[in-house]
Amino acid sequence: SAVISQKPSRDICQRGTSLTIQCQVDSQVTMMFWYRQQPGQSLTLIATANQGSEATYESGFVIDKFPISRPNLTFSTLTVSNMSPEDSSIYLCSATWGYNSPLHFGNGTRLTVT
Amino acid sequence: SQQGEEDPQALSIQEGENATMNCSYKTSINNLQWYRQNSGRGLVHLILIRSNEREKHSGRLRVTLDTSKKSSSLLITASRAADTASYFCATDDAGGTSYGKLTFGQGTILTVHP
Numbered sequence: 001s002a003v004i005s006q007k008p009s010r011d012i013c014q015r016g017t018s019l020t021i022q023c024q025v026d027s028q029v030t031m032m033f034w035y036r037q038q039p040g041q042s043l044t045l046i047a048t049a050n051q052g053s054e055a056t057y058e059s060g061f062v063i064d065k066f067p068i069s070r071p072n073l074t075f076s077t078l079t080v081s082n083m084s085p086e087d088s089s090i091y092l093c094s095a096t097w098g099y100n101s102p103l104h105f106g107n108g109t110r111l112t113v114t
Numbered sequence: 115s116q117q118g119e120e121d122p123q124a125l126s127i128q129e130g131e132n133a134t135m136n137c138s139y140k141t142s143i144n145n146l147q148w149y150r151q152n153s154g155r156g157l158v159h160l161i162l163i164r165s166n167e168r169e170k171h172s173g174r175l176r177v178t179l180d181t182s183k184k185s186s187s188l189l190i191t192a193s194r195a196a197d198t199a200s201y202f203c204a205t206d207d208a209g210g211t212s213y214g215k216l217t218f219g220q221g222t223i224l225t226v227h228p
Contacts, residue, residue, distance in 0.1 A: 031214040096214040105156040
């Protein structure tokens, strides 16, 4: 199975600042996604990271708040901008290789905003 | 938005007993997947069952899918303390603009007592 490396694993940030999370996959993948998991909750999809073009955002998430890059088939970044305490969550990178294939996840980034 | 509803929300059993978790969903699907999450870390894929399949096994895991009732169940036999985790069902919804984009259920917290 794939290895997905995500960093940082955790961070404590001041409100108003931004944090960029990096996701590296050990082989080329077709689809990459970013999820958010708020404390004690399930996973909510933020966006699909599209290679070489703008990400596709889900309802309730906007590019100005969560800019995403995917310059190639193995790497993506998610930035959480102008953070507030409500952004405190686990952010998870995931990838899949094809139709009817499972998602593989990184270990997540635990973000605390003070 | 969340499609899957899981029950029970929490399950506490003794080692050696079987654990059954149920998942219901609302729309047509390409496949349904089950994941495990330990202590807020990344998710581990357990089983993927396609919409045209009714049952699948993997080791001590058995998954059933009833598309007429839009429901699935995960059975863990002969449970172990190491099975203690949160379990999520997730659906890859048919008719979407891309594949691999999963909608997660609320999860079941399983505790297995030694």
